[in-house]
Amino acid sequence: MTEREATETPPSTRPHVVIVGAGFGGLQAARGLARAPVNVTLIDRHNYHCFQPLLYQVATATLSPADIAWPIRHILSRQTNITMLMARAEGVDRDRRELLTSEGPLAFDFLVLATGATHSYFGHEEWARYAPGLKDIEDATQLRRRILLAFERAEVASDPETRRRLLTFAIVGGGPTGVELAGSIAEISSHALAPDFKRVDPRTARILLIEAGEQLLPALPARLSAHARERLEAMGVEVLTGRPVIDIGPDHVTLEGGKSVSVSTKIWAAGVRASPAAQWLGADADRAGRCCVKPDLSVPGDPDIFVIGDAAAIVDSEGKPVPGIGPAAKQMGDHVARVIKARLAGSPSPTFRYRHAGDLATIGRNAAVVKLGRFELTGFLGWIFWGLVHVYFLVGARNRIAVATSWLWNYVTYQRAARLITGDVETPPVGELERDGRSLHPPN
Amino acid sequence: MTEREATETPPSTRPHVVIVGAGFGGLQAARGLARAPVNVTLIDRHNYHCFQPLLYQVATATLSPADIAWPIRHILSRQTNITMLMARAEGVDRDRRELLTSEGPLAFDFLVLATGATHSYFGHEEWARYAPGLKDIEDATQLRRRILLAFERAEVASDPETRRRLLTFAIVGGGPTGVELAGSIAEISSHALAPDFKRVDPRTARILLIEAGEQLLPALPARLSAHARERLEAMGVEVLTGRPVIDIGPDHVTLEGGKSVSVSTKIWAAGVRASPAAQWLGADADRAGRCCVKPDLSVPGDPDIFVIGDAAAIVDSEGKPVPGIGPAAKQMGDHVARVIKARLAGSPSPTFRYRHAGDLATIGRNAAVVKLGRFELTGFLGWIFWGLVHVYFLVGARNRIAVATSWLWNYVTYQRAARLITGDVETPPVGELERDGRSLHPPN
Numbered sequence: 001m002t003e004r005e006a007t008e009t010p011p012s013t014r015p016h017v018v019i020v021g022a023g024f025g026g027l028q029a030a031r032g033l034a035r036a037p038v039n040v041t042l043i044d045r046h047n048y049h050c051f052q053p054l055l056y057q058v059a060t061a062t063l064s065p066a067d068i069a070w071p072i073r074h075i076l077s078r079q080t081n082i083t084m085l086m087a088r089a090e091g092v093d094r095d096r097r098e099l100l101t102s103e104g105p106l107a108f109d110f111l112v113l114a115t116g117a118t119h120s121y122f123g124h125e126e127w128a129r130y131a132p133g134l135k136d137i138e139d140a141t142q143l144r145r146r147i148l149l150a151f152e153r154a155e156v157a158s159d160p161e162t163r164r165r166l167l168t169f170a171i172v173g174g175g176p177t178g179v180e181l182a183g184s185i186a187e188i189s190s191h192a193l194a195p196d197f198k199r200v201d202p203r204t205a206r207i208l209l210i211e212a213g214e215q216l217l218p219a220l221p222a223r224l225s226a227h228a229r230e231r232l233e234a235m236g237v238e239v240l241t242g243r244p245v246i247d248i249g250p251d252h253v254t255l256e257g258g259k260s261v262s263v264s265t266k267i268w269a270a271g272v273r274a275s276p277a278a279q280w281l282g283a284d285a286d287r288a289g290r291c292c293v294k295p296d297l298s299v300p301g302d303p304d305i306f307v308i309g310d311a312a313a314i315v316d317s318e319g320k321p322v323p324g325i326g327p328a329a330k331q332m333g334d335h336v337a338r339v340i341k342a343r344l345a346g347s348p349s350p351t352f353r354y355r356h357a358g359d360l361a362t363i364g365r366n367a368a369v370v371k372l373g374r375f376e377l378t379g380f381l382g383w384i385f386w387g388l389v390h391v392y393f394l395v396g397a398r399n400r401i402a403v404a405t406s407w408l409w410n411y412v413t414y415q416r417a418a419r420l421i422t423g424d425v426e427t428p429p430v431g432e433l434e435r436d437g438r439s440l441h442p443p444n
Numbered sequence: 445m446t447e448r449e450a451t452e453t454p455p456s457t458r459p460h461v462v463i464v465g466a467g468f469g470g471l472q473a474a475r476g477l478a479r480a481p482v483n484v485t486l487i488d489r490h491n492y493h494c495f496q497p498l499l500y501q502v503a504t505a506t507l508s509p510a511d512i513a514w515p516i517r518h519i520l521s522r523q524t525n526i527t528m529l530m531a532r533a534e535g536v537d538r539d540r541r542e543l544l545t546s547e548g549p550l551a552f553d554f555l556v557l558a559t560g561a562t563h564s565y566f567g568h569e570e571w572a573r574y575a576p577g578l579k580d581i582e583d584a585t586q587l588r589r590r591i592l593l594a595f596e597r598a599e600v601a602s603d604p605e606t607r608r609r610l611l612t613f614a615i616v617g618g619g620p621t622g623v624e625l626a627g628s629i630a631e632i633s634s635h636a637l638a639p640d641f642k643r644v645d646p647r648t649a650r651i652l653l654i655e656a657g658e659q660l661l662p663a664l665p666a667r668l669s670a671h672a673r674e675r676l677e678a679m680g681v682e683v684l685t686g687r688p689v690i691d692i693g694p695d696h697v698t699l700e701g702g703k704s705v706s707v708s709t710k711i712w713a714a715g716v717r718a719s720p721a722a723q724w725l726g727a728d729a730d731r732a733g734r735c736c737v738k739p740d741l742s743v744p745g746d747p748d749i750f751v752i753g754d755a756a757a758i759v760d761s762e763g764k765p766v767p768g769i770g771p772a773a774k775q776m777g778d779h780v781a782r783v784i785k786a787r788l789a790g791s792p793s794p795t796f797r798y799r800h801a802g803d804l805a806t807i808g809r810n811a812a813v814v815k816l817g818r819f820e821l822t823g824f825l826g827w828i829f830w831g832l833v834h835v836y837f838l839v840g841a842r843n844r845i846a847v848a849t850s851w852l853w854n855y856v857t858y859q860r861a862a863r864l865i866t867g868d869v870e871t872p873p874v875g876e877l878e879r880d881g882r883s884l885h886p887p888n
Contacts, residue, residue: 016881039885047596047865064508066862073640074863083642083884086596086865087873103600103877137866152491152530156547196517198527398853398861405849409842417842418510419518421491421530422581423867429531433547437460440527441483 014039014081015109017340018099020089022049022072025309025329026114030082032337037344038110040082043101047071047086050137051394053326054403056177058140060147060184061192061416065137067402070395089115092280094302110304110340113277113291114333117310117324120273120288127248131266134177141423143267147185148421150265151193154200158432158439161262167205168263170253172245173270174211175218176361179228181267182209183364186235191414199440207237208261210253212244212270217369219323219359224369227378231363272324277311286313296339296349297332303349306339308332316354326393327357362386365411458483458525461784462543462552464533466493466516469753469773470558474526476781481788482554484526487545491515491530494581495838497770498847500621502584504591504628505636505860509581511846514839533559536724538746554748554784557721557735558777561754561768564717564732571692575710578621585867587711591629592865594709595637598644602876602883605706611649612707614697616689617714618655619662620805623672625711626653627808630679635858643884651681652705654697656688656714661813663767663803668813671822675807716768721755730757740783740793741776747793750783752776760798770837771801806830809855
């Protein structure tokens with residue numbers, strides 16, 4: 001189709017671009033096609049776009065879900081050629097050019113799969129129920145529930161062993177999510193929760209950060225990684241590097257070498273596996289399940305189907321794999337919109353070039369590590385920079401104000417705004433309450 | 445026990461006051477005992493105190509759960525003789541003087557049951573699954589899910605009948621909660637959602653407010669009630685009074701006289717039944733299950749056990765039943781603390797005297813009805829007054845700021861801050877998507 005034809009096509013017969021997933025990549029692709037002579041349908045199983053980098057703050061009671069999530073419909077409401085469909089994608093029929101969804105099949109002319117990634121337990125899927133991961137809002141409120149409930153249950157327990165186990169937290173995986181969770185749990189224990197418990201002292205909580213590799217934050221230079229470790233240790237986090245986990249059960253984590261720790265709350269921040277986009281397409285995938293794509297992000301042999309973001313495997317100009325982070329997904333979303341527009345105009349597809357902006361992680365109050373090119377920041381300045389970047393990239397003025405206000409309030413008062421145990425799930429009682437209730441009231 | 449003995453008692457042998465429920469009544473009782481020579485244990489199945497009057501704003505996406513809920517532990521953290529226990533109360537053993545809980549039995553010297561109320565379907569418990577009510581945070585996020593999902597599903601449906609049903613909302617019960625929900629759903633349909641849907645027009649949503657009695661807001665004078673009705677009708681709400689509901693099914697509501705309406709989202713704001721406090725005690729209850737109490741709020745025959753708030757049945761000085769509202773529960777909480785202190789001091793128990801401050805309900809933007817004694821307000825002034833009162837009674841500076849900010853933002857932008865469909869529950873697909881997806885894109 002030439003450009004002339006495309007621009008003259010009436011709306012109802014325009015090519016139909018179907019985008020699956022409204023994360024960073026899918027949303028950016030949708031925006032990039034705003035003025036293109038196409039009809040775009042954006043499909044997501046949720047009605048909101050979630051700002052994943054701040055999920056750990058929902059899990060640790062600083063922010064509310066609505067602070068970091070925004071209705072997709074509203075984000076796109078001014079784009080006339082785009083509509084949103086809340087449905088679950090279930091497969092692709094390449095021959096019939098249809099996406100299979102929970103609401104029935106949907107025909108496409110171009111398909112963009114931006115379906116993201118989920119947790120990988122390296123073949124130990126049975127660990128998932130004991131050590132949940134953190135990929136979406138439901139995960140975050142569920143983790144918040146587990147973390148806060150551990151303190152509540154410790155307060156009831158009369159057996160010192162039980163109390164100790166309930167006040168032990170293990171985070172598996174020393175990337176940014178693991179570091180941020182460990183730091184945040186250390187802070188909530190020693191500040192927000194400390195004055196509110198009578199029987200247990202939340203400050204005695206034991207927080208383990210377990211990393212299989214030799215270094216925390218492997219994307220960062222050794223100096224910054226060592227700094228992050230020092231800061232975490234100063235906050236009371238026990239950092240164990242070079243210690244792969246070989247078993248996780250309801251009440252323990254076992255490390256290589258046989259050391260077993262009695263721990264009630266376990267969080268998985270280690271492995272990631274791509275969503276089944278490659279499987280749906282019957283295309284080649286790498287070990288993490290990511291679909292191998294061509295330099296224009298299309299699937300080999302099918303120039304109208306693209307895979308982007310965490311679901312795609314591609315290398316940058318230096319031959320290194322493009323990392324599974326938000327900025328990379330956004331760049332791919334931008335790129336795929338350009339490719340589709342070029343195709344409609346009869347031009348050759350441009351090649352995707354990844355530009356790495358930098359890496360950063362926050363550790364806690366006044367502490368973060370930042371590397372942008374040759375520029376490095378730590379401590380208070382790094383922390384302020386980290387905060388500004390994250391507020392800037394949030395969607396919508398209201399969310400920016402809400403997050404900034406919550407952080408300011410948190411900084412001034414040491415309190416957490418969203419200490420709610422929600423999502424009623426049957427939790428087995430500790431059942432160790434002393435009959436006279438006396439143990440709840442220390443003599444003072 | 446005389447006053448001298450009480451003040452000299454060491455903390456570990458002080459009388460143990462167990463309070464069940466951290467709503468308005470229970471929390472107030474706990475606070476009232478802050479300086480008394482007793483040990484207080486406050487038990488709730490949640491870790492938070494929820495400000496029920498604003499629950500409908502969580503259900504209609506204006507506020508986040510954390511804006512109207514606050515950790516009980518934190519509220520009470522400065523009171524040294526009080527501790528909080530997160531557990532479910534399951535009964536009372538009057539002979540052994542023990543409260544039965546999910547964590548085991550707990551001995552008490554004084555017991556205060558402030559266990560609140562739940563929905564009553566007047567013997568039609570099967571309606572509960574189709575028409576949920578609004579009593580706690582979980583109810584509110586579940587209702588938010590149903591309301592927002594109805595619009596999402598209408599957008600997918602191709603059959604006009606289905607679309608119509610999905611865009612019809614029925615609220616059963618014309619008290620303050622029903623009025624506030626109806627007004628709020630009308631507003632969200634005509635403002636926040638309207639520009640974001642392509643295929644259905646949320647402004648065409650049909651909102652029915654069904655009341656069995658002859659008047660909305662029966663606690664208010666006829667003039668204010670008529671005003672509320674006019675305002676609701678001006679906002680597009682269909683108000684049906686004098687029309688009892690005789691059947692509710694998955695997709696319909698049937699009114700007395702046989703009229704059946706096809707409606708997807710049904711909300712129950714009609715009947716209330718007390719929690720089983722009277723049953724636990726084997727005490728007399730009124731028709732709504734509320735425990736009949738003596739003038740000092742104790743249970744007949746057991747001066748150490750009290751029932752307060754929505755779980756108690758008592759009349760005011762004019763012989764009218766004390767209403768099941770927050771201020772009444774707070775006054776009873778205050779009173780029971782005074783009675784316990786009087787008992788410890790060997791003084792006679794004072795008699796509870798209810799002071800009715802007034803009644804108020806908000807209808808929507810710039811519209812509320814307020815009656816305080818002989819003083820009446822409507823329109824913008826009433827609405828501002830309603831807002832100030834509610835912000836004032838929220839717990840904690842942070843919640844006051846968060847709620848006031850959300851309202852201001854909502855007022856200026858017409859947007860709702862918390863339009864999230866959370867709480868993944870399997871929802872059967874509409875399955876009416878047109879294969880070519882064309883219907884999603886109106887020609888424009």
